[in-house]
Amino acid sequence: MVDASTTPLLDTVDTPADLRKIAPADLRQLADELRQETIAAVGVTGGHLGSGLGVVELTVAIHYVFDTPRDRLVWDVGHQCYPHKILTGRRDRIRTLRMGGGLSGFTKRSESEYDPFGAAHSSTSISASLGFAIANKIAAQPGKAIAVIGDGAMSAGMAYEAMNNAEAAGNRLVVILNDNDMSIAPPVGGLSAYLARLASSKEFLGLRDLAKRVVKRLPRPLATGLKKTDEFARGMAMGGTLFEELGFYYVGPVDGHNLDQLIPVLENVRDAADGPILVHVVTQKGKGYAPAEAAPDKYHGVQRFDVITGTQAKAPPGPPQYQNVFGQALVEAAKTDPTIVAITAAMPSGTGLDKFASAYPERFFDVGIAEQHAVTFAAGLAAQGMRPFCAIYSTFLQRAYDQVVHDVAIQNLPVRFAIDRAGLVGADGATHAGSFDVSYLATLPNFVVMAPSDEAELVHMVHTAVAHDSGPIAVRYPRGNGVGVELPATPEVLEIGKGRIVRQGQKVAILSLGTRLGEALKAADALDARGLSTTVADLRFAKPLDEALIRKLLSTHEVAITIEEGAIGGFGAHVLTFASDNGLIDAGLKLRTLRLPDMFQDQDKPEVQYAQAGLDADAIVDSVLKALRYNSDGVVESARA
Incomplete structure (x- = not known):
């Protein structure tokens, strides 16, 4: 906890209006206090650290120079927004970050007027800011739009699509390129800072505007030559030719930690009468906190940690994480199959493919934040005959749905999709939950969709995918640790579309897809204790369904419950359709589907989220009892003997 006596300036700031009352000479101290408070808060809550520390000065400068919230500030992705939240009326809740009922780890419209656009996926900020800018222009309302986008996010085509359309916004749009990783700029120094200030100044912009008017009156060859000379000169000094071609006036690079350089540049940009401007700001991830500066990758997202030592709290030892089980299984398969290649979209460690990258670097491809291209x-x-594994989080694969349909499914190409973070994801909330992949994949002709019930099943499914050359195949698995089963020494190739009976009963059938199998078995214990003999089946495949197994279960049990970690339209919907088409419901079957509710669930602990969603053992038991019309006195009436 930061002692209030150590943050005297920050204690006077509740909103950016308070920040603007501070003398310019004191802004350095304010930034230092803001960084101290950010470190202290994330030490308590965990979350994204390095990226937020890298934009402390930039956050102070933007709110100092621009008239937020009238000027709309959009943070790309949003994981760097913790300092922004502290300065915009949320400091008193900053230690609830990513907790149930607490502040979101990303920007969120319902949370504050200073979050005009919610984000958690990459590369949306310029498009959204362009929308704000054009809306103000059409309505003749004051206000600029400022997009802050990282250099990593510039690997996504959407950013360039927006920039290509940005000229219509005129001077109402400012894009700040936060260069903190890829080193796309020359080193920041006195000369580059001077050039940035000069290039953004009213005198320079005014002179340039006059030159443009003069050039229009010159013969075309001469005018073209002068324009190219201007672009070449500034491109040589500042690297902005690409952005100029997209219609932006480029300013930079600017030292993003030097407020004496940053604020005058932003003031010049704010007052510029020319068209859209891109300010290239160079920052350092983890700035001001030695452990994060030394290991920016490890301190990008952190567990709770000791602020003094930087030591992060370690999770108790347990089963391996699903992502690592997948990565190791793919490495093993690739030892004997040179056609296996692995692709990810800027998530090598998050998908477990860092292991594959180390073992087979020539067969590993990180394409950046470009899911459409990846697919x-x-x-x-x-x-061309390779066996590609495309490993993308469920929520990010949504960004490439047209490519999945048009480029993969219609052509029936054997692309293997490893869909990580399927189901609910705890502290990351609705933006990262893998709620919809079964619904959007199992509707597609030619697709096979698998879901393992544990880490051993995941190993089998990886090898099943390797062997499946007759069309696209996907395996979805959750975030976090497995259940602790022994991994198979010799993986099996599963028969496509075949499930398995895990527990045999007579009255109730639970049809489980994915890792809710453990809760299904707990529910079966509770139901058996009530005298309701229960069968539990692990269906393994959402598509194709094991129709023979489903027909048998639905025709021999009085109640059937499907359960899955996905939204409506998925596994349960396909079982319902099969039952309806084959007259099984007409025979008096009580069929119920348990799936995620028709809402976007807020962040919380995963077990709390699943209980809220009605996807735990208690919910299964309750669904069965309601189907059988149980009340406090016992069974009212049963449809079958």
């Missing part, structure tokens, strides 16, 4: 790239590899 079509994989389709091209498959068309």
